[in-house]
Amino acid sequence: MSGITRRQAIGAASAVAGAAVVGVGAAQGSAVAAGHGAEPGSFDEVYLGRRIQGGPATGHGGHHAGHGGGYSVRIDGDELHIMRNADGTWISVINHYDPQATPRALARAAVDDLQGAALVPLAPATR
Numbered sequence: 001m002s003g004i005t006r007r008q009a010i011g012a013a014s015a016v017a018g019a020a021v022v023g024v025g026a027a028q029g030s031a032v033a034a035g036h037g038a039e040p041g042s043f044d045e046v047y048l049g050r051r052i053q054g055g056p057a058t059g060h061g062g063h064h065a066g067h068g069g070g071y072s073v074r075i076d077g078d079e080l081h082i083m084r085n086a087d088g089t090w091i092s093v094i095n096h097y098d099p100q101a102t103p104r105a106l107a108r109a110a111v112d113d114l115q116g117a118a119l120v121p122l123a124p125a126t127r
Contacts (some may be wrong), residue, residue: 040071043104050114051076052107073107078119080110093122 042055057072073080073092081093082103089099094110110119 040103043107047108047111050111052104052111054103054107071103073103073110075107075110075114075119078121080107080119081122082106094119 040054042053044051044053044055046052052073052075054071054073057070071082071084073082083091085091085099087099089101090103090106091097091099092106092110094113095106098109100106100109
C-alpha cells in the first residue's frame with residue numbers, strides 16, 4: 001500500500017479537476033471580456049427600404065432603458081427594444097431567440113423578420 005487514503009486521492013483529483021475548470025473559465029472569460037471591450041459604433045442606413053439607426057442612448061430613460069447597455073436602435077424612427085446578453089451578443093423583442101453579434105446586425109435581422117410590417121412600440125409599464 002502506498003500510504004495514501006481514499007479521501008486524499010479524491011481530494012487531489014478534485015483539486016486537479018478544479019484547476020482545469022478554472023483555467024478553462026479564465027480563457028473563456030478573457031474571450032468574453034475581449035468581446036465587451038469594443039463598444040458598438042453608431043450607424044444610420046437604409047436596409048431593404050427601412051431606415052435603421054443605432055447609437056448611444058440619449059437621455060430617454062424608461063422602464064427598459066438599462067437592458068440595452070446604454071445603446072438605442074430605431075427602425076423607421078420607432079425604438080426597437082434591445083438587450084445585451086452576458087456573452088456580448090444582442091437580442092430584441094423581434095428576434096429574442098436569435099442573438100446577433102452587433103446592434104446593426106440585430107436591426108437588420110429585425111427588418112428581415114418584420115417582412116414589411118410596422119414596428120409596434122411596447123406598451124408602457126403600468127403601475
